[in-house]
């Protein structure tokens with residue numbers, strides 16, 4: 001289908017093209033000067049001591065988990081309401097995800113649901129910052145300290161978001177941010193692993209580059225693989241960093257436009273931003289008992305919608321890790337709806353979306 005308003009549309013322009021052309025002109029396509037520059041910009045922006053590039057957010061989580069050096073078969077607390085990769089990375093790293101429930105209005109991990117999932121094998125927790133604001137990191141950090149757990153933050157959607165003044169991904173022992181095409185800034189595929197710990201950073205560099213600190217040597221200190229990216233991606237990343245604030249401001253303005261247009265409509269649930277967190281909207285999210293009717297009506301009008309995450313503890317390849325129902329994650333996946341928030345979402349589009357929603361909710365419910 002040809003959407004009038006697609007779900008995703010990255011903001012890019014001549015600067016990205018010029019950056020790409022530079023890589024081709026230098027004939028330096030593998031990791032080189034642009035990767036170096038991109039890493040520097042990321043460390044500066046996030047305040048992390050070490051910013052280590054990775055091919056995508058999924059592999060960044062995998063690397064981050066390996067760098068935690070947990071005993072094989074350790075259990076890791078993971079919210080059930082997140083993207084599949086949060087848990088698949090845990091499994092591929094040789095560990096066991098233990099799913100926990102989330103808060104019904106912030107959609108992030110419910111700190112009060114952690115205790116009952118503790119076992120002697122739980123060694124780490126993965127707070128996930130969904131939809132552009134922070135998980136309750138004060139509570140998570142306190143819980144982790146009390147139970148001697150390491151913290152790996154999935155801040156895939158969290159570029160630009162701060163929690164009590166700290167950039168997401170720099171609060172736990174290690175954190176990751178994704179640069180997939182639908183994230184706040186993008187390199188197509190790509191990600192960064194953040195840590196302040198020198199030894200973990202060293203380990204990450206070895207893991208990502210065949211067990212060597214530098215390419216060009218054939219003596220390998222350790223087992224590693226190839227998790228490098230290209231200078232072409234980093235060139236796009238550097239250009240995206242230069243327009244990051246423009247992207248963030250635009251998203252916030254459109255979010256405010258949505259809240260103004262939709263906020264008063266009864267029976268629509270909106271995201272509650274976590275206390276102490278800024279918001280860099282990832283989508284405009286809604287909850288409604290009549291979600292399916294809204295999807296049909298919006299898509300008929302050319303607006304591509306997307307549902308919420310499907311609970312991980314119910315996913316066919318993960319259900320074997322399930323330890324029982326997690327009602328909030330299940331409820332959110334039934335009632336949640338994402339609207340696009342990219343720069344194609346003009347005030348006219350927001351108004352038209354508002355009209356479709358109002359009309360649908362005013363009609364008699366479809367049984």
Ligand SMILES: *Cc1c(COP(=O)(O)O)cnc(C)c1O
Pocket residue numbers: 056057058059082083085086128129130154156157178179180189190191
């Ligand atoms: C996008 C995303 C990932 C995975 O990142 P990729 O770069 O697509 O591999 C992981 N977790 C969350 C919460 C995400 O949104």
